[in-house]
Amino acid sequence: TIALQHGAHRIGVRTDADMARWRSLRFGQFIHWGVYAIPGGEWKGKTYNGAAEWIRSWKELPHEEYDNLYRQFNPVNFDAQQWASQAKEMGAKYMIITTKHHDGFCLWPSKYSKYTIAASPYKKDLLGPMVAAYNKAGIDVYLYFSIIDWSHPDYRASLKTAADSAANKRFQVFVKNQLAELLQRYPTVKGFWFDGTWDDSWKRDGAFTDELEQYLQSIHPGLVMGSRLRADEKGARHFDSNGRLMGDYEQGWERKLPEKIEDVHGNDWEAVMTVPENQWGYNAQWAGHIKTANELLEMLVKSVSLNGNFVLNFGPKADGTFRTEEQQLMTQIGQWMKINGEAVYNGTYAGFEKQDWGYYIRKAGTDSVYMVVFNIPVSGSLRVKMPAHTSLVSVSLQQQTLTPELIGRNEYFIHLSGKQSDTPVVILLKTTSGENKEKGNFEKAK
Numbered sequence: 475t476i477a478l479q480h481g482a483h484r485i486g487v488r489t490d491a492d493m494a495r496w497r498s499l500r501f502g503q504f505i506h507w508g509v510y511a512i513p514g515g516e517w518k519g520k521t522y523n524g525a526a527e528w529i530r531s532w533k534e535l536p537h538e539e540y541d542n543l544y545r546q547f548n549p550v551n552f553d554a555q556q557w558a559s560q561a562k563e564m565g566a567k568y569m570i571i572t573t574k575h576h577d578g579f580c581l582w583p584s585k586y587s588k589y590t591i592a593a594s595p596y597k598k599d600l601l602g603p604m605v606a607a608y609n610k611a612g613i614d615v616y617l618y619f620s621i622i623d624w625s626h627p628d629y630r631a632s633l634k635t636a637a638d639s640a641a642n643k644r645f646q647v648f649v650k651n652q653l654a655e656l657l658q659r660y661p662t663v664k665g666f667w668f669d670g671t672w673d674d675s676w677k678r679d680g681a682f683t684d685e686l687e688q689y690l691q692s693i694h695p696g697l698v699m700g701s702r703l704r705a706d707e708k709g710a711r712h713f714d715s716n717g718r719l720m721g722d723y724e725q726g727w728e729r730k731l732p733e734k735i736e737d738v739h740g741n742d743w744e745a746v747m748t749v750p751e752n753q754w755g756y757n758a759q760w761a762g763h764i765k766t767a768n769e770l771l772e773m774l775v776k777s778v779s780l781n782g783n784f785v786l787n788f789g790p791k792a793d794g795t796f797r798t799e800e801q802q803l804m805t806q807i808g809q810w811m812k813i814n815g816e817a818v819y820n821g822t823y824a825g826f827e828k829q830d831w832g833y834y835i836r837k838a839g840t841d842s843v844y845m846v847v848f849n850i851p852v853s854g855s856l857r858v859k860m861p862a863h864t865s866l867v868s869v870s871l872q873q874q875t876l877t878p879e880l881i882g883r884n885e886y887f888i889h890l891s892g893k894q895s896d897t898p899v900v901i902l903l904k905t906t907s908g909e910n911k912e913k914g915n916f917e918k919a920k
């Protein structure tokens with residue numbers, strides 16, 4: 475390894491209570507909301523093919539016009555209580571809200587910028603009511619914050635001149651001030667979700683990113699911040715130049731999931747996912763494949779089975795309401811979570827050999843292992859190979875006790891006689907482990 479001043483400061487996962495809480499939540503709701511919801515991916519009859527929240531970068535929409543959209547931003551139908559209750563119904567345990575995206579428009583009346591909700595017809599702070607309503611519903615709130623800020627005169631993507639460096643210094647002060655302001659205004663938030671940290675100007679100043687992270691922890695101990703904030707002094711991001719994860723969890727899983735446990739290298743991690751292929755902010759016409767509730771449940775369950783969190787994104791309209799498709803998804807996912815959430819919350823990697831029928835999830839610190847079945851085989855028989863020194867004590871499907879068939883050494887078939895289901899099936903295995911523990915109930919010779 476090489477000597478680093480601003481690389482990872484910790485080997486292995488965070489073991490404090492705040493991180494344990496983040497880890498227990500497993501299922502989050504991302505919300506991308508801002509003035510980009512006004513065009514919604516379209517402008518003067520033309521459709522923008524990129525992600526709707528990036529429409530300002532589209533040559534068909536002059537910056538001057540985009541930067542005046544805030545004059546129309548008036549979410550009269552915004553109802554924080556309604557947002558929080560539908561998130562609760564879906565089963566989300568945390569929410570991540572865009573305080574400001576790359577365009578720099580602030581959903582809160584920041585005293586460090588004129589480009590805020592205070593300048594809009596709506597005038598009022600949007601974040602305060604959101605944080606209060608979600609917390610009241612028992613949902614933790616995390617703040618998305620884009621370092622890139624296209625609206626700020628001192629923002630520089632790269633530093634070519636001394637003037638650039640001077641501007642960048644001023645910009646760093648601005649960033650630090652806004653982050654401190656957010657923590658001061660919304661003290662119950664549990665962390666930041668940083669974005670827009672790929673430009674040279676940011677990743678070349680590893681020392682600043684390190685000091686900033688430590689500063690934020692000092693004024694708000696316990697904050698949970700992922701690997702997107704920092705760079706080490708060599709410009710390495712997420713993983714420092716010694717391959718060690720920076721930040722509290724790996725934050726690179728954007729619209730993609732790891733395949734197997736080795737892919738996450740023993741780190742905490744979180745995946746963020748869009749319902750369409752790549753739309754975060756509101757996009758009027760959803761084109762391409764729109765993920766179904768079952769697809770999204772499989773991503774959630776797969777993430778938890780690999781020791782990670784899964785965050786599903788929603789893009790409210792400019793008026794503050796959610797599109798019908800998103801409301802229907804929240805309801806459908808919530809119907810499954812209401813019955814089966816126990817398999818997701820506090821879920822961890824089970825240590826069982828993966829089978830084709832679906833995923834194993836271990837309830838943290840227990841001998842309870844859930845099988846979440848997405849693919850019932852034509853045989854109806856679910857193969858279960860017990861890990862070494864682990865015995866099977868009982869098998870149940872909801873309130874029904876099942877008797878597995880012993881088909882080999884510590885290997886079973888669980889027969890789902892003629893079972894069909896249009897949503898994932900959850901089976902609970904009670905196990906016992908340890909060298910000299912008594913054998914499970916199904917190993918005695920017939």
Ligand SMILES: COc1ccc([C@H]2[C@H](O)[C@H](O)[C@H](C)N2C)cc1
Nearest residue numbers: 506525527528669670728746754
């Ligand atoms: C250049 O590729 C990008 C850059 C930024 C993103 C942003 C999206 O706008 C959204 O906020 C997502 C979480 N973030 C990574 C996505 C892809």
